Amino acid sequence: MQAVRLYxxxxxxxxxxxxxxxxxxxxxxxxxxxxxxxxxxxIDWKVRSGARQKDFPLLLPAILGRDVSGVxxxxxxxxxxxxxxxxxxxxxxxxYAEKVVIGGSLVTHAPDGLxxxxxxxxxxxxxxxxxxxxHATAVTxxxxxxxxxxxxxxxxxxxxxxxxxxxxxxxxxxxxxxxxARQLNVPEVLAIDDDAAIAGxxxxxxxxDTVGGxxxxxxxxxxxxxxxxxxxxxxxxxxxxxxxxxxxxRVFARPDPSKVREFADDxxxxxxxxxxxxxxxxxxxxxxxxxxxxxxVGKIILLVRPAGG
Numbered sequence: 633m634q635a636v637r638l639y640x641x642x643x644x645x646x647x648x649x650x651x652x653x654x655x656x657x658x659x660x661x662x663x664x665x666x667x668x669x670x671x672x673x674x675i676d677w678k679v680r681s682g683a684r685q686k687d688f689p690l691l692l693p694a695i696l697g698r699d700v701s702g703v704x705x706x707x708x709x710x711x712x713x714x715x716x717x718x719x720x721x722x723x724x725x726x727x728y729a730e731k732v733v734i735g736g737s738l739v740t741h742a743p744d745g746l747x748x749x750x751x752x753x754x755x756x757x758x759x760x761x762x763x764x765x766x767h768a769t770a771v772t773x774x775x776x777x778x779x780x781x782x783x784x785x786x787x788x789x790x791x792x793x794x795x796x797x798x799x800x801x802x803x804x805x806x807x808x809x810x811x812x813a814r815q816l817n818v819p820e821v822l823a824i825d826d827d828a829a830i831a832g833x834x835x836x837x838x839x840x841d842t843v844g845g846x847x848x849x850x851x852x853x854x855x856x857x858x859x860x861x862x863x864x865x866x867x868x869x870x871x872x873x874x875x876x877x878x879x880x881x882r883v884f885a886r887p888d889p890s891k892v893r894e895f896a897d898d899x900x901x902x903x904x905x906x907x908x909x910x911x912x913x914x915x916x917x918x919x920x921x922x923x924x925x926x927x928x929v930g931k932i933i934l935l936v937r938p939a940g941g
Contacts, residue, residue, distance in 0.1 A: 730936055790842070
């Protein structure tokens, strides 16, 4: 099969497109997907560079990728809820490839009417944003939540979940992004690079942070005692220790196919907008990483085969 592999850590140039990579092995609990598309996420280039070896060690050569959409080509003997020919999407591993094998319990059907290629953008960011709000911050209806990086993909998912819960959302973005953030239909937008604006915030019930760095530290200081700070980013050393009365939780997305399907339905129905910045062929994965690391481009899709082919 065709796939993109890396043999060493480094820059985008270490991603190698290959025509004859062995198919992944199947087992009785697995599903084989003929990939229509994968998507590129920040974790991909962080793992590729070696920056996240501690959290996500690789056995080289390795195939990157966490999102896949495609058509089922084979199912293990213990799998009952999908069959060959079904359109599916999932969060998995090694998805920069023509064929992806994933546990059957992790796969959900793609809803009719949803573009199958663009659906590859949904799984990881939806689960990260949703779990950042529901589990890490555990906010409830009527509470106030700041979502930092609100117009990024994970931030958008966090805002979407919070609004569904009836939470009062403050979207925190860079000053140049304020107008775009207002399109999220949130009650308030905050310029995260405006120290006076942050200082003027009332005590917060919670923060869902996707930005990290010093901006996260400033927002953490605004969380009231007993409040919560969830982050899917990198928090500077010692920041959490400085606020012992705040529950600080880092999020690593856990599989939840029913939640992926819920987000997919909302995308199909126009209730959740997930901008796509670029659609590139799989062989251009290295260029996709270059674009992603520059930032500000929306989700990047790697097209593997036509949705009908």
